[in-house]
Amino acid sequence: MSLRILHTADWQIGKGFGQIPGDDGAALRNQRLETLGNLAELAKSEAVDAVLAAGDVFDGQSVADRTVRQVFEQMRAFSGPWVLLPGNHDAAVAESVWERADRMGAVPPHVHIATAPQPILLEEPGLAVLPGVLQRRHEPADVTAWFDDVDLPSRYTAIGLAHGSITGFLPTEADSANPIAFNRAAMANLAYLALGDWHGTLQVNERSWYAGTPETDRFNSKNPGNALLVTLPDDGGTPDVEVRATTRYRWHRLSQTVHEPDDIAALGDRLADLGAPTTDQVVDLTLHGALPLADKAALDQMIASWRGRLRHLRVDDAELSTRATEADIAALEGAGFVATAAKRLRQSAEAGEPADATALEMLLAAYRRHVEG
Incomplete structure (x- = not known):
């Protein structure tokens, strides 16, 4: 037997x-x-x-x-x-x-x-x-x-x-x-x-x-x-x-390059395709590329949403840079010292200063929140 x-x-x-x-x-x-x-x-x-x-x-x-x-x-x-x-x-x-x-x-x-x-x-x-x-x-x-x-x-x-x-x-x-x-x-x-x-x-x-x-x-x-x-x-x-x-939780290591809105949408599709339920997925995500500030804000919003849907989402965005467009700067016309500071930070960021690029992103985000109420 x-x-x-x-x-x-x-x-x-x-x-x-x-x-x-x-x-x-x-x-x-x-x-x-x-x-x-x-x-x-x-x-x-x-x-x-x-x-x-x-x-x-x-x-x-x-x-x-x-x-x-x-x-x-x-x-x-x-x-x-x-x-x-x-x-x-x-x-x-x-x-x-x-x-x-x-x-x-x-x-x-x-x-x-x-x-x-x-x-x-x-x-x-x-x-x-x-x-x-x-x-x-x-x-x-x-x-x-x-x-x-x-x-x-x-x-x-x-x-x-x-x-x-x-x-x-x-x-x-x-x-x-x-x-x-x-x-x-x-x-x-x-x-x-x-x-x-x-x-x-x-x-x-x-x-x-x-x-x-x-x-x-x-x-x-x-x-x-x-x-x-x-x-x-x-x-x-x-x-x-x-x-x-026998496992409940499934662990994933992902890398995504993002340069435009289509790349952000593609990242969302990849996260959605990991399997159901999403609360049983553990994700380590590395981001590469460069995004305009408005697109970076959209990416941040999407990631925040996925943090609430996944068991855990760890994001490494050290290789992701942001850039201010002419439209971003133009939106500050009439904002006085805010516009002046943004222009100076943009010049430094374009010269290769990552800290100033981050500061510019934070400044523009804060100004948008102020304007929107």
């Missing part, structure tokens, strides 16, 4: 999102707990035999006691076995978050914490989970090496659970610490190797996968926001791995 597991990793509960302040950051932080609850519901609806979390359950050792309790409460929706592996963020060090959770009595009986390099035998499904335990944040040696020498009863199917970097496989930006042999699954005769640390879903070989984080948490992740439903055939054949989207 085939076995089914739900492979997930890198929940990083308690993640701060310091680059996204206020309510937006709080919403992203809280969603990670809600997504964990969704994973439990997915495990229940798919009737999996076990859930394996390949490290970094918590974002750090100092998460609040309430957060620790909330994590384990979310797991109660699926009453089957969970196996949680410490990662580099929540390593099994002395006085770890795992020891604290145990002292608090927060860990339900069906949740197994893999804090020692020894098999975890799940008798009813017949699974033997071999954990590559990180007992400090960075291990120079391969903590999965012991998998090769394990002698298990024949009725158990062996699955490896590890958190680190597959040697010579991941892109150069991945951490080089906590190495894992590329062919560990074959050397240890594993049915499957469930990996964590890389935040995108990624296949290493036919029996080794990174699940990625189930809730997207950065702009530069590759294929994040998933969990893996893994079916292990009873004949020992290649696992069937199904990618399931």
Whole structure:
């Protein structure tokens, strides 16, 4: 009879999102707990035999006691076995978050914490989970090496659970610490190797996968926001791995050049095409180009509108300049010292003084508000 597991990793509960302040950051932080609850519901609806979390359950050792309790409460929706592996963020060090959770009595009986390099035998499904335990944040040696020498009863199917970097496989930006042999699954005769640390879903070989984080948490992740439903055939054949989207929030990095109203309209169309609901989109927008002051005002108004519609919109307009047209200056005729100041600022701006260009924009905007009442 085939076995089914739900492979997930890198929940990083308690993640701060310091680059996204206020309510937006709080919403992203809280969603990670809600997504964990969704994973439990997915495990229940798919009737999996076990859930394996390949490290970094918590974002750090100092998460609040309430957060620790909330994590384990979310797991109660699926009453089957969970196996949680410490990662580099929540390593099994002395006085770890795992020891604290145990002292608090927060860990339900069906949740197994893999804090020692020894098999975890799940008798009813017949699974033997071999954990590559990180007992400090960075291990120079391969903590999965012991998998090769394990002698298990024949009725158990062996699955490896590890958190680190597959040697010579991941892109150069991945951490080089906590190495894992590329062919560990074959050397240890594993049915499957469930990996964590890389935040995108990624296949290493036919029996080794990174699940990625189930809730997207950065702009530069590759294929994040998933969990893996893994079916292990009873004949020992290649696992069937199904990618399931689990993320609520989707993160986008956009760049737009604007020189005229059509460019502004095109930017609005791009934001509208990100997907629904718009409140589930997180956007990092870089603007380039140059705009007349009136068009810049229209752009600012559009961006203000989108800030209210998106979960978060971060704008970098350092490469966007503004210029005053003859019509802008002509509108100040009869305005006395305001017109004089605007002409001088325009001359300085055209001579390459960005601060004066900004000052001119602010002056004209203030004058328009004054005239309009």
